[in-house]
Amino acid sequence: MTIQGVNFDFGILGPISVLVITGLVVLLVDLVGRAVPRVVLYGIGVAGCAGAFIALAPLYGRSATTVNGAFATDRFSWGFSAVLIFTLAVTLLLSSLRNADDGNSPASYAALLIFCTIGGLIMAGATTLIGIFLGIEELSLALYVLAGTGYPRPASEEAALKYVLLGSLASGFLIYGSALLYGSAGSVSLSALSAAASSLPLLFVIGFGLLLVGLAFKLALSPFHLWTPDVYEGSPIAITAYMTVAVKAATFAVLARFVYTVFGHDSVALVPLWLLAIFSMLVGSFGALRQRNLKRLLAYSSIAQAGFMVVALSGVGEYGLSSLLFYLVAYALMNLGAFAVIAMLGDGDEAYADIDAYRALFYRRPWVAVALTLFLFSLAGIPGTAGFYGKVLLLEQGFAGGPWGIALALALIAGSIVSIYVYFQVVWAMFVPQEGEQPVTAGNSWLTWVPVAVGVAGVVALGVIPQVFVSIVSSSM
């Protein structure tokens, strides 16, 4: 419908609308009811995710815009939105483990997570600089608070403070860059920017550079990654899991949209992006080598993984976007799976953050150990898992992407080799028998088995019959 010169398509805005309503309902239920159990609140959230999926389903393969072209459903948004909603559902399930009296209000926690995801969905669909900035801010503001919800632990508060301060710095860069880009093109819409991208005026270059700094911060690309290990370690485990996947999914949607609609071909202006990616792969992989805390280890690993994903864009090839999305789905499955295992073992606590707690885990909890092994194999890129085929697709893009693409592919290989050692330390610890006293593992509810089981099934399926998923992903574009 068109009202006062603004056209609205509530089909395209469907997933966002569903989640907005879900968030408000969560708050209202907590407001009206007395001492509503958190399971009910999170259950509403998960139901909202299901609703958002139902709203998202008809948009599959569709390409259309609404709000006068400011918001779109297209090849950049669908898959990333699906990953975001999936991540939200998994995070809510994992959060159900958290200690009941940790001083947080479960309703505001769930609502913030939902609003956070709405920010991500806006990022995935926004086609203007303003829309992108709004999305990023909504995502970030909610996450700053969520990072601090591990309330009694000082590390959580420290994480929140660090995140908010550095995040504001990054936002400054983002908005300054956006302003300069607007100045160079005279419009905030990305399609208008592509004219400027072909001649690369100074204003555009500086503007894009500043914007890239902001996006690199969100993606934790090195050297803008320093906050990552501290924030990931300090945040509650479910939030860390959410951050590693959702922020990447949303930001990559923005980055891919930028690279494909603004540039559309390999541009010299993208060289700094390639450099950031190469640097990240090396810093992330090497940085993870000596970590003894699994959350910190996965934080460094996520720095490297963000670098890996950039390889998909190298050369701005025809299949780059589908390769990126495939890898992102694989990454979501394996990373959320790994975090789900950590959360499950510690019953939502931080007891299982240290690698030493995993010693001889196989002999205490064989199924859990096997599942975690599978996730770590996939992260390392062992054949037969989702991560392997994802990396094959990435390398394919890299080697087809000109000299920078080849450099990126080589960095990917180097990073992967180092990361095998990283992940196998944990696997090794789990399978070596150990005498003496063993850490206690939690009993844990069946709810957390859901993300683990979904992760295992997905990682195996994507690894064994990849083309099925590649074609699902490609057809969404």
Add this chain to the structure above:
Amino acid sequence: MADFFLGAVPLILLFPLVGAATIALFGPYVQRSASAFIGCLSIGLSFLLTVGTSFVIFPLSPAQQTLYTHSKFVGYWAHLPPDLIIGFRLLIDPLSLLWMLIITGVGLLIHVYSVSYMASDKNYRTFFAYMNLFVFTMLLLVMADNFLWLLVGWGGVGLASYLLIGFYYDRPVAVLAARKALIMNVIGDVGIMLAMFLMYAHVGSVSYQNVFGHVATIGTSALTWIGVWLLLGAVAKSAQLPLQTWLPDAMEGPTPVSALIHAATMVTAGVYLIARAHPIYDNAPAAAELVAVVGGVTALFAATIGCVQYDIKRVLAYSTMSQIGYMMLAVGAGAFAAGAFHFMTHAFFKALLFMSAGIVIHALGGEQDIRKMGGLATRLPFAYWTFLVGAVAIAGIFPFAGFFSKDAIIDAVLKLHHPYLFVFTVVAAGLTAFYMFRLVFLTFLTGAYRGDHEVHAETERTMTVPVAILAVLSLIGGWIVLPHHDELSFLLRSTFADAPFPQSMADFNGWLSFGVLLIALAGIAFAWVAYQWRPQIAAALHRSLGGVHALLTNAYYFDTIYHWLFEWPVLALAQWLRDAFEVDAVDALPALALRAGAYFGSLSNRWETGYLRRYGLTFVVGAALLLFIYLFVAHGATAGAAP
């Protein structure tokens, strides 16, 4: 009905996989008998579906039976831009159906047999999981529509074989045998990979359709190399010269494993490969001749060794090797239908022989040495009579199955005008009859029982029924190719339509058959004379031909030769390298790499001080650097290009 069976084709492959997964995952939570039941049920369902599909496919006209008319396209497995496309399609044509029938049919019988044979084993569930896994991978091998998936199945059966040979993992010999089999098979896998690389280089695809459709454009020399590399794979899997030494050792596995994997199905994968790739061999005569020579020589070679072995399963193993040599000879000669025919009859009688031998071994508490048997005919009459049927069949006595299939092969070799190979096959036929009846006499007849184990009765129904069925099949299985009424090559006619060699086995050469029959009878007679009528003759022969005997007993010293040729130099080199290099250089390198990596890591970690001011500073300096790169490189480039 036809639509139902054609639609259900993926289930044939799926049932054994689901069975294996179910037993593996839930085995520990259910009763032992439940896992055995799941194992048998999954294979049984696959068998029923295969039979149904056969009734749909076989009556069709050749034009409707070609490689792709009824294949089930499941989906693309991989599509790596720009041009590597690998589909996953389940091939349903007469050749693959024949193999599927045997795999699931004989597989079912052997599964049922295993229910009691393995009953006392502590890893009962694991056994059925492995066996189902084997059936799945073997089906994958024959149902694959391109060389990549064939190789996946190929490697899969190698894995299943490795697991099952080493099933008694607490016996070092079994573990060593498993390792040996795996290594030998990997050599073959490499051969197939090289063939695939050549195909991809010349055709740009590894699917049967594309490769066979472009055979004419590949060029003879490349085609010959493809053929030779494929043969390497076949030789390793089918235990042909010179990669044959793993098969006798593989008898360390449980007897049902020997029957299913190392007699009836897996070891014939090489024959399947050559028959499947027949357009390549049709156009590369040199490669085809090499196949025939390898087969012929192995047939004779293994038969000679079989004459002196004392382990009942080892004799059967060498006999398997020899019979597969026949099949390879047939497919090398171009008589693909004859090779497939012998595969079928051999599956019946060799599985029968192994399972009868299994009853004996079971009854004797694991004894396999025929010097400690004897006179068992009265104590184990069922085993005796079924074993006798198998022996008669393999010896090629009319009207048992072996007679027809072996006759078809010898007939084809005669038409090949290759005198040495012809002589080899005929001599091997005589030797086969001799060593099989030597086995019969030493095990079941010839005086009294020589062993010290108590002989248990042979009562389990699940063991006797499958053996009885196979005994019947060993008798009637050959009748599918009666003179002037050749059903089998008729059924396979679409697959081998373009093969230059006549496939029909209907033109019966009466004199040749009679001659071969006489030679076989002579072999039996000699065995009777030497081991039953006048045992001192055998002893005298043994004394006077001591050197030959030792040569044969040690299988022509192949293991020793390989040991000194490959194993010893490598081990010696490895030892020398260890002493000379490893400690100082090789060990140091990874340690150095690790330390370097850890150093880089610590650089990255040490920067991570935890102080926000450091983070902010890094952020700003990084941004400045990034902008500087932009100004210097990105903008400079365009400014320089368009001043």
Add this chain to the structure above:
Amino acid sequence: MPDPAWTYVLIFFVVALVVASLIAIVPGIFTKKRPTPEKLEPYECGVPPTSAMLGRFPVRFYLVAMLFVVFDVEAASFYPWAVRLRDLGGFGLLEMVAFIVVLGIGYAYVWKKGGFSWR
């Protein structure tokens, strides 16, 4: 190919870095240090600070500040909306109602959870 013009910027960058470092480092090497109490004072003229410069405020102030910002933004968006209400018509009204409802739920939630109580 780098543009030569930017080479000057690089040179400027390096020179500035070197000169600044020299100015900071060289006096430290060559001067003799004779501190007196007057010299050590933060200001040579003016009043020395009597307490810590960074004052600490109760966290409630921040809470109030945040709430103020929320409603300030609301008021700020009301103003142009009110001016253009006739042009925006019914949809404009609905839009603002939706905005207020969202905000209102948040407001009610904060109220209920005791966000406004001073203690």
